[in-house]
Amino acid sequence: MELLSLHDISYAYHNLKGETPALSHISFSVSQGEFLAIVGPSGCGKSTLLSMIAGLLLPEEGDLFYKGKYITDCGTGAVMKVGYMLQRDHLFEWRTIYRNVILGLELNHSLTGENLDYVSKLLKDYDLYAFKDKKPSELSGGMRQRAALIRTMAIHPDLFLLDEPFSALDSQTRLNVSADIAQIIRSTDKTAILITHDLSEAITLADRVLVLSRRPARVKCEMPIRFAVDRSDPLRIRSTAEYQLYFNQLWEVLTNEQADAPKG
Ligand code: ADP
Secondary structure (H helix, E strand, C coil): CEEEEEEEEEEEEEECCEEEEEEEEEEEEEECCCEEEEECCCCCCHHHHHHHHCCCCCCCEEEEEECCEECCCCCHHHCCCEEEECCCCCCCCCCCHHHHHCHHHHHCCCCCHHHHHHHHHHHHHCCCHHHCCCCHHHCCHHHHHHHHHHHHHCCCCCEEEEECCCCCCCHHHHHHHHHHHHHHHHHCCCEEEEECCCHHHHHHHCCEEEEECCCCECEEEEEECCCCCCCCCHHHHHCCHHHHHHHHHHHHHHHHHHHHCCCC
């Protein structure tokens, strides 16, 4: 089932110095349970696109649909619950892990018994229950990212928006944590859009990769990603022939894009 679709979306930032076009005639859709990765040159408009899907920005042209309903006028936030994960985990050091992961529920005034049971289950399932009374600084980078994911999951989002959530981790941790988090999202049949500048990460984690052009972003190419082997082992995925093929094809699109850029 189609969850979200964007039709011919364009957007420009306006300030006293003039206008910065960021998105140009973007169209794509995301199915329920799909994991979509978006890659593109730095500064091309990826975060702008995510903000628009989150309902934080309204398109200047084009329409967004959620489950077939027209949502452009009211922003996605009005009809769709979005869970955002950012580069930094934004855990508060003055709160324990437990009090951090219930923060979204607290802000939404939805600290019900059912929701708190769900949080406890998530903490147990993802091996953080024994650490629930610790402070964020007492946890490893990977554990902190899992705590940030639980905080996001606690509010039962319809859609996860992941804006470079692994880039603050060292490369070894990043490989395992990203696979872990993708697996958790996949196993709960949640829908996710991941923004990353790391092509390997996009191919390893996503069901489909969308490549954006340099600014203003247009959709350069969409590539479905399928592997015969289990997705949970990132090293195994990266040693397959399919991975190499996807990487080469997408790399070519991205490097052509950079070569097309005007000089100076
Ligand atoms: P990406 O996430 O791909 O790095 P962004 O979506 O953050 O790119 O930004 C796209 C372009 O829009 C960049 O050139 C950036 O400088 C510009 N931009 C982003 N936010 C603003 C803003 N609030 N005002 C003006 N220009 C902005």
